[in-house]
Amino acid sequence: MRRVVFLVQPQVYLLDLAGPAEVFHTARDFGLPYELSYVADEPEIITAELLPVRCATTWPALGANDIIIVPGKQCATLEDVNPSERALSMLRAHHRQGGMVVSVCAATEALGRAGLLDGRRCATHHQLQDELAARYPAAEVVRDVLYTVDGNLATSAGIASGIDLTLHLIATWHGPTTAGRIARALVVYARRNGSDEQVSALLRHRSHLSDLVHRLQDVIDERYTEPLRLAELSRKFGCSERTITRRFRDATGLTPLRYQQALRLERAEHLIASGTTVEAAARAVGFSDSRTLRALRAAGRTAAAVAS
Structure with a gap:
């Protein structure tokens, strides 16, 4: 306690x-x-x-x-x-x-x-x-x-x-x-980082009204470290893979895979900032090796530099 x-x-x-x-x-x-x-x-x-x-x-x-x-x-x-x-x-x-x-x-x-x-x-x-x-x-x-x-x-x-x-x-x-679930329970849809206005990936794409997409996000949030295939989500929610992808993109601006990658990247960055190696962080969030994580981190830095 x-x-x-x-x-x-x-x-x-x-x-x-x-x-x-x-x-x-x-x-x-x-x-x-x-x-x-x-x-x-x-x-x-x-x-x-x-x-x-x-x-x-x-x-x-x-x-x-x-x-x-x-x-x-x-x-x-x-x-x-x-x-x-x-x-x-x-x-x-x-x-x-x-x-x-x-x-x-x-x-x-x-x-x-x-x-x-x-x-x-x-x-x-x-x-x-x-x-x-x-x-x-x-x-x-x-x-x-x-x-x-x-x-x-x-x-x-x-x-x-x-x-x-x-x-x-x-x-x-x-x-x-866990923090994202608590924030959602409190209806805090803009959880912010200390140093800037960026919000958590768990909440950044939640300001929409699609119940289907919210339920899809709940599954991905819970199992973001696991392989998740569109066919599995399609069977679970009773709609086609094409419908899932379209509805998800319309609501969040991302495909389900890109959303999962955003969750993985955010968690990996937190682990790395806490002293975990890139390789260990990649394994912890579900990547088979560190190459994908390194590529996503590099892409994020490039996008940030262009935006600034």
Whole structure:
């Protein structure tokens, strides 16, 4: 069981709190081992939207596998983000033992006050970037990105980007298929990467109204590492191979094979970024050897260069 503890401060933004909480709550509904709790210095916290929230006042025992998330709060300046020394001590202790510490929006300031930002990449709301950089010159404030992950420290730009960050963590720990399912359950059709506006292949081609194609995509998402032949899909869904290909292309702009390759490529890139060799990544996502993966990666780099 992995415990997720939200450190709730007065004037917390509801979406900063509820967005990441809903991601992990939905992950639990999908059978993943998460337990959520909410801790504050007082038993009742008034949010920025004036809604009272009840919290525990004692911290649960935490291990290195657990997560502390600090949602952002309404503030005119980072000086207004003033967690208690008890809360800062918990952040330091948890981070020291290797636990993940996450902030949303202005709450990056809480990580700074705990002494966790020095030498680390971090993000915050775009209106607070200059102030954060001035307050913590030893930190690398990455501007105009949705989120950053630097070891066991993760920070997001604010408000809805807390959802993007927590979906990214789910994808890292449990795979992009699981993260995509959670995003779909939340009706989040634009899960974004931290550094740019590119969305996951699992969601990029889901903004259509074809039930048939959605069901086809569900099969491919589930079995993207396996050989999938049009004849098999045709029998499963009771329509011709030509109809499947036409309907799929009309809805997504891709053939079923190209969609499967996009899923494989995205997962392979994630594995390679995590230290896996190209050969091992190719095998893990279903390619018989690394040549196809290398060709797809090269084609993607060429397309990106042309687009820029």
